[in-house]
Amino acid sequence: MSKYEFLPMPDARGYFGEYGGQENIPPELKQVMDNIYQTYCDIRNTEGFQSELQNLFQHYVGRPSPVYFAKRLSQQLGGAQIYLKREDLNHTGAHKINHCLGEALLAKHMGKSKVLAETGAGQHGVALATACALLDMPCEIHMGEVDVLKEHPNVTRMKILGAKVISVTRGTRTLKDAVDSAFEAYLADPQNYFYAIGSVVGPHPFPQMVRDFQRIVGDEARVQFQEMTGQLPDQIIACVGGGSNAIGIFTAFLEDDEVKITGVEPSGHGLNTPDHAATLTKGRPGSLHGYKSYVLMDEQGEALPVYSIASGLDYPSVGPQHSYLHDIKRVEYVAADDKECLDAFMRLSRTEGIIPALESAHALAHAIRIAPELSPDYKILVNLSGRGDKDVDFVAEKLGL
Numbered sequence: 001m002s003k004y005e006f007l008p009m010p011d012a013r014g015y016f017g018e019y020g021g022q023e024n025i026p027p028e029l030k031q032v033m034d035n036i037y038q039t040y041c042d043i044r045n046t047e048g049f050q051s052e053l054q055n056l057f058q059h060y061v062g063r064p065s066p067v068y069f070a071k072r073l074s075q076q077l078g079g080a081q082i083y084l085k086r087e088d089l090n091h092t093g094a095h096k097i098n099h100c101l102g103e104a105l106l107a108k109h110m111g112k113s114k115v116l117a118e119t120g121a122g123q124h125g126v127a128l129a130t131a132c133a134l135l136d137m138p139c140e141i142h143m144g145e146v147d148v149l150k151e152h153p154n155v156t157r158m159k160i161l162g163a164k165v166i167s168v169t170r171g172t173r174t175l176k177d178a179v180d181s182a183f184e185a186y187l188a189d190p191q192n193y194f195y196a197i198g199s200v201v202g203p204h205p206f207p208q209m210v211r212d213f214q215r216i217v218g219d220e221a222r223v224q225f226q227e228m229t230g231q232l233p234d235q236i237i238a239c240v241g242g243g244s245n246a247i248g249i250f251t252a253f254l255e256d257d258e259v260k261i262t263g264v265e266p267s268g269h270g271l272n273t274p275d276h277a278a279t280l281t282k283g284r285p286g287s288l289h290g291y292k293s294y295v296l297m298d299e300q301g302e303a304l305p306v307y308s309i310a311s312g313l314d315y316p317s318v319g320p321q322h323s324y325l326h327d328i329k330r331v332e333y334v335a336a337d338d339k340e341c342l343d344a345f346m347r348l349s350r351t352e353g354i355i356p357a358l359e360s361a362h363a364l365a366h367a368i369r370i371a372p373e374l375s376p377d378y379k380i381l382v383n384l385s386g387r388g389d390k391d392v393d394f395v396a397e398k399l400g401l
C-alpha cells in the first residue's frame with residue numbers, strides 16, 4: 001500500500017486539497033463549465049471517444065513515443081543513468097498535441113461551433129490549430145502583437161493550418177493581453193464556443209481534463225521503462241510551466257512511494273531578482289484565472305510580471321494539483337536558471353544529437369546537476385517535453401554561434 005491516497009482527485013467541486021475549484025467566475029460561466037464536465041464524464045470512457053483518441057495518438061501523433069537511454073550523456077556525467085521520454089518526437093514537436101487533440105475532440109462531440117485560445121510564443125496555438133485542421137473545427141487564436149512579430153514562423157504555421165490569428169494591440173501586447181482578449185471573445189457566446197486551455201490550469205474541469213489527456217505520457221513510460229530495465233525509475237524529472245507535461249508523466253508514478261518525483265521551475269536571472277517564474281518556490285496561495293493555487297504576487301495580491309528564457313514556462317501561477325503535491329511533499333519542486341538551461345541545451349545537443357526545447361532543458365539541467373553525485377545504478381527518467389527547433393536562432397544569437 002502506498003502511503004499516499006490520491007483518489008478521487010479532484011473532488012466533486014474540482015479541488016485538489018484546497019487548490020483548484022471554480023474561483024471568482026460568473027454564474028453563467030460556471031454553468032458552461034459544469035456542462036463541459038458533465039459531457040466529459042459521460043463520454044470519456046465510452047468506446048467511441050476512447051478509440052478515436054487512441055487511434056489519433058497512435059497513427060497521427062506517432063505514439064508511443066520512445067524511452068531512450070542517454071548513454072553518452074550519462075557516461076560524461078559519471079554518475080546516475082539518464083533516460084529520456086521522447087515527447088519531442090511527437091507530431092508538431094511537443095507534448096501539447098496530446099491535450100489539444102483531446103480538447104478539440106471534446107468540442108466536436110459537444111457540437112461547439114468554434115474553438116478559441118490564447119497563445120504566447122505560439123506553441124499552444126500551433127498545436128491547437130493542428131488538431132482543429134484535422135478535426136475540421138473553426139479555430140481562433142489570440143496573440144499579443146509583440147509576440148506576433150517575435151514568433152513569426154508560428155504565426156505563419158497557424159495561418160497555413162487554417163486558424164484565424166487575432167493580433168492583440170492593447171496593453172503590453174503580450175500574453176496577458178491575449179488571455180483577456182481571447183476570454184472576451186469567448187464570453188460573446190460560451191454556449192457555442194469552446195475555450196481550449198493550454199495547460200493543467202484554469203477553472204474546473206480543465207486541470208483534470210488536460211491531466212487525463214496527458215497521462216498517456218506516464219502510462220507509456222512506466223511500461224516502457226520496466227521492459228527496458230526490469231525496474232521502475234528511481235527518479236522522474238519534468239519542467240513545470242502550467243504543469244501539463246509534468247503531471248502527464250508524474251500521474252503514473254504518484255503511488256509508487258519508492259519513485260522520487262521532481263518538478264523544475266525556471267529561476268530565470270535568479271530567485272533573488274524579479275526575473276523568474278518559480279511559482280512554487282517563491283509564490284503563495286491565491287487565486288488567478290478562475291482557480292486557487294500558488295501565485296507569484298505583490299503585497300496587494302496582484303499577479304507579478306514573470307520571466308523565463310523559455311517562453312512556455314513564464315506563467316505566474318501553476319496547475320492546482322502541483323500546489324497540492326507540493327504541500328503534501330509528494331513531489332519536490334526545484335528551480336533551474338537561464339544559464340543552466342542553456343548549458344543543458346548545448347550539452348544534450350552535442351552528446352546525443354538531440355536538440356531539446358528550452359523548456360525541457362530546465363528538467364535536463366536538474367538531472368545534470370544531481371547525476372554526478374549519484375551512483376551508476378541510480379536511474380533518472382527525464383520528460384523531454386519538446387524539441388528545440390523553435391529555439392535554435394535565439395540560442396545561436398545568445399551564445400554567439
Ligand SMILES: *Cc1c(COP(=O)(O)O)cnc(C)c1O
Pocket residue numbers: 094095096123198199200239240241242243244245246312313357359360385386387
Ligand atoms: C508549453 C511547453 C511547456 C510548458 O507547459 P507545461 O504545461 O508546464 O507542460 C513545456 N515544454 C514544452 C516543449 C512546451 O511547449
